[in-house]
Amino acid sequence: MKVVYKMADNIISSLGFSTTENMEAVNQGRSGVTFHANEFDVPEPFHASSVQFDRLNVYFETFANVSQYTDFERLVISSVWEAATHTNIDLASPETLFVISTTKGNVYLLDPEHSQEFNTERVNLWAAANEVVSFFKNPNTPIIVSQACVSGVSAVLVAKMYLESGKYKRVVVTGGDVLSKFVVTGFQSFKALSSGRCKPFDAARDGLTLGEGAATIILGITNENSLPDNCITVKAGAISNDASHISGPSRTGEGLYRAIMRTLEGVDTANLAFINAHGTATPFNDEMEAIALSRACLEHVPVNSFKGYIGHTLGAAGLIETVVCSLSLINAQLVKCLGFVTLGVSKNIQVITETRRFEATECLKMASGFGGCNAVVLLKKYN
Amino acid sequence: MEALILELKKEIIKVLNLEGVKPEDIDNDMPLFGEGLGLDSIDALELIVLLEKNYGIKLDDPGKGREIFGSINIFAKYISENQRK
C-alpha cells in the first residue's frame, strides 16, 4: 500500500530559521512573542511573534538577491531552500509540484509606503507564488491554496491527493505570511488581539497573538514497507464548513466536529498520542474546539496549542504546527501548551501542562478559520 | 436629542448596509441585537468605529458595546453624555 510521508521540513519563525532551532526553543519553553509599539505605523501597540528579517536577509543574500524579492517571498524561498538541504530531491524536476499556502502574501504592497517597490501585479498571490517556483526553476504551475487560517492544513491535504493520484513523485508544501499594517490593524479592528502573550484554553485568555513565519514540508510517496525509519506519514484528513457565521466559530463546533469524524473514520483513537488544536486563545475559538472534541469523544486525549510559542502565523500556521507535531511524534514527547494555567472552557479537555514521553504513534492537527472553515489532518509515525 | 436620534438611525442604516430599512422602521426602544434589528458581532464592531469616527468616543472594550448599543435610546443617551466632537 502506498503511503504519503515527510521527506524533509523547515520552520522559520521568531524562534529560529530551522526546525531544529525552533524545536530547541519549544523544548526550553521559550516564546518568540514580544511587545511591539510604533511598528508598521500602527498607532496602537500590540504583541506579536516576528521574524528577524535582518538575519533572514543575511542568510538569503548567500544564495539570492534580497532586493529582487518581497519579504513574503524571501521568507518562503528561504524555508524551501533550508528544507531542501536535508534531502537530495530535485526541486526543478517536472515530477515535483509546489503547493503554496498563504492568506495575504504580498498584501503590504497595497500600502502607498511600499507600492512603488515592485510592479503592481506583484501584489497578486499568483505573482508571489510564481516568484517562488521560478527561483527553484520548477516548471509546474504552483497550486495556491488561500483559505484563511486553514490554508496550511488544507495545503497538506491537497498535496496528499496529488501524490496519491500518481501525478507527481514529490510535493513541496510551503507557505507563509508576514506581519503588516494591513493584518495587524485588521485584527485590532476585530478587537481580537491579546493584551499580552496569548493564553490558549486558559480562563484568563483574551485574544490571539499574531505571528509571522514560513514552513516547508516536502512530501513523497512510497510503499509502506519501504518507508524510512521513524518517519511521519500523512494518513487522513478532511475539511468541513460550519455553515454558521463568516467570522465567528460555530457554537456547536459543527464544522470541526464533522472534519474530525471524517478524518477518524476507521481509526482507533486509542493510538492518538495528542491533539494539536488551533488554540488561538480567543474566547470563542478555544471554547468551540473544546465542544467539538467533546462531541467527538476525545476529551481524554492530551491537547495543546503552539500559539503561545510563535503566535498565530495565519497561512503558515497549519504548516509550522504540522512540523512541530511531527517532531513531537518522532521524539515521542508531548509539547506543553505555553500560556495555559487554568482550564477556561466548558469541557474537561486535558490540556498538556508538562512534557512527558508517550508510546502512541498518531496525532491530530486541527485548524479553523474565517469563512467557517475547519481542517483536520492525522499524522502517524512509522518505526 | 430628536435630531441626534434621527442622525444616528440614518448613520446605522448606512454604515451597516441595512437594506430596505428606513429610520421610521427603527423603534427607539427596540433591541438592536438578537431579535429586534438582528445585528450581529461584526455590526457591533462597526458601531464601535462609528462611535469614534462620528462622535469622538473611543471604546476599547467590545463587551461594553453590547450595553451601549442596547437600543437607539440607550445609544443616543451614551453619545450625548460622552461626545467629544
Next chain:
Amino acid sequence: MELSIQKYCTLEPRKVSVNGHKLVEVDVQDSLEKSLVQTYRVLGLNYLKFFKMDNLSKLATLAAECILKDTWLYELTDKSNLAVVLANASSSLVTDANYQRTITDPGNYFPSPSLFVYTLPNITIGEICLKHKIYGENVFFISQKFDANILYFYVNELFENTNTQQCITGWVECNEKTYEAFLLLVDKGTSSNKFEINIIDKLYKTK
C-alpha cells in the same frame, strides 16, 4: 470515476446564463456593485445579508443561487456531502484595497472590521455554505487565469477519496474592471456534459 456536469451557470455584469441559455439580462449600471445589486433584484432574491457583502461575495452568492435553484439540493437542510471548490485570480484584492483605504491616512484612520472580514477569498465559500447549509469539503485555489486542470483534478479526488457526492466548482473572479462567475454542479449521475477538462474549457470559453 465518471462524473457529470448536471448544470452550469455564468454571471457577468450584463447577463446571467444557465446551461448556455440566457436567464436574465441586466441593464447597464455605472458600477460593478450596482450591477450585482440589480442582478439580485432581477433574479428575485430575498436575502438581506447580501447587502453587507463585498462584491466578490455578492457575486459568489448570486452564482450559488443560480446553480442550486430548482435542483433537488436546494431544499435539502443538511448538505454534508456537497463540496464547494472555487478559484480565482485576484483573491479578494478589490476589498483589500478598500480596506487599505481605511488605514492609509493617519488623519482619517478608521480600520473597518466589516471590510476586513471580506479580505479573504474563501469568505465566498463561507457565505455560500452559510446560506445553503453546506458542510462538505471546501477549498479555495488561486491561479493566474481560469485553469480547468486544477478543478478537474481536485474535484475528482474528492469524489474518489471523501464523502463527496455532489460538488459546486468553478471560477468566481472580481477585479476593478469587471466580474465573472462560472459555476458547475457536478455529480455521479449522467448528463449530456461529462465532467472532463475539454468540456469544462469549452463551456467556460463559450459562456
